[in-house]
Amino acid sequence: METLSPTFILLIIGAYFLVLIGVSLVTSRGANSDTFFHANRKSPWILVAIGMIGASLSGVTLISIPGVIGKGGLNENFSYMQAVMGYLVGYFVIATVLMPIYYKYNLTTIYGYLKKRFGVVSYKTGAGYFLLSRIIGASFRLFLVALVLQAFVMEPLGIPFEVTVAMAILLIWVYTFQGGIKTIVWTDTLQTICMLLAVLLTIIAICSQMNLSMGEMWGEISAAGYNKMFYFEGGWIDANNFFKQFLSGALIAIVMTGLDQDMMQKNLTCKSLGDAQKNVFTFSVILIFANLLFLTLGAMLYIYAAKMGIAIPERSDLLFPEIALNHLGPFIGGVFILGLIAAAYSSADSALTALTTSFCIDFLGFEEKDRTEAQKKKTRLMVHIGFSVILFIVIIVFKSLNNDAIINSLFTAAGYTYGPILGLFAFGIMSKRPINDRLAIVVCIAAPLLTFILNENSEAWFGGLKFGWTLLAVNGILTIIGLAMISRSAGSSEV
Secondary structure, eight states, rough: OOOOOOOHHHHHHHHHHHHHHHHHHTTTOOOOOOHHGGGGGGGHHHHHHHHHHHHHHHHHHHHHHHHHTOOOOOOOOTTTHHHHHHHHHHHHHIIIIHHHHHHHHSSTTTTTTHHHTTTTHHHHHHHHHHHHHHHHHHHHHHHHHHHIIIIIIIIIGGGGGGHHHHHHHHHHHHHTTOOOOOOOOHHHHHHHHHHHHHHHHHHHHHHHHTTTTTTHHHHHHHTTTOOOOOOTTTTTTTOHHHHHHHHHHHHHIIIIIIIIIHHHHHHHHTHHHHHHHHHHHHHHHHHHHHHHHHHHHHHHHHHHHHHHHHOSSSSSSGGGHHHHHTSSHHHHHHHHHHHHHHHHHHHHHHHHHHHHHIIIISOTTTTTTTOHHHHOOOOOOOHHHHHHHHHHHHHHHHHHHOOHHHHHHHHHHHHHHHHHHHHHHHHHHHHHOBOGGGHHHHHHHHHHHHHHHHHHHHHHHHHHHHGGGGGHHHHHHHHHHHHHHOOOOOTTOOO
């Protein structure tokens, strides 16, 4: 079957980014620092909701979830939906508990709450962990895109991996450096639509080649044994246990959306708390169906590969691109490229903007120090470039170290880096006790270290127990315990 040439793929990518740059030129007219950081708080809530779907799913979901469904182990078959169902609980907490706090204090970065609640050290610690968390997450996502582009496009043209990565980051910088979050609200909406269309059209193409109706497709998935969604029989020690994954899903949603400046920055651009809450509720329902669509794609990719005698790549993340680019014809190949780029950039572009925003507000004190708009713009530009360079370096490091499915690596890392953020916010909201702020950083370093030790020895110490994604809960609880130990009751202030 005819396939896309690397040169034609580059033309598709180039045309797509010309569209994004066009959107950027329109949305960044008259932009200043307020536009970059919170879009002058005028974003339509429905656009934010659609854009958040793409940012939440990302290139990691587009590639890794379909790829991992047939490998067995964590998230085998449709068990990933157990965590997705838990997301609904997490998003309810975000909309009803966290969003009112953020709007009450009119925050530009959500970590400003920690300063009001505990003090400067807690504030800087929370913001610092966000920077670390988001650098890791954004680097994984961009690494995945660069990996696919390198294998199917750049390598045949003799372009080294380092150049591929540099080009990927430069393209983000070009359309975000001026308009910031205002531009991203609009470009992410476009990118979400492209990503979901790519998944749907690929499923339709596979069914067409196998002469299956949509109803018959589900019968094939059931016959292949991929549709098992709930796991209770293994007990609490099983990494796929329903209750563990449901709880983990709720906590992951809270920390990776509600306590993440990247995701919340979009929400804080809405006109009011009510609009922001409508956005979260709408986004959470659509996300359930979107994830089910991804899992369906994953099952059909493995079924199609088996029927057509296609060898499964050693790296499962390459299964979708292998079939889309080499076996389903030029149209689906082009659609896949658009979907991949859209999925990756809908999360990576906002990550770069959120990193810049957090560093400028939380560490450089943009809202506290008198600066002219020209000074702010110059500093913001340097920070934006600085984080672009950091992402490049981290991705190159991942290239030499990564040997696991990307989705599992991402959530394992998040279990350590987001745990202290979860603990800080949870203790601050559930308790009115003040803490010894200077010791907060000690607690937030000790908790991940203890979590790592427990995880490494859990099977030996706790009768075969595997924490899986519940590492996040363990880390958060240890942080809460540590904060309680450095807290006091007398003279506590209410926030």
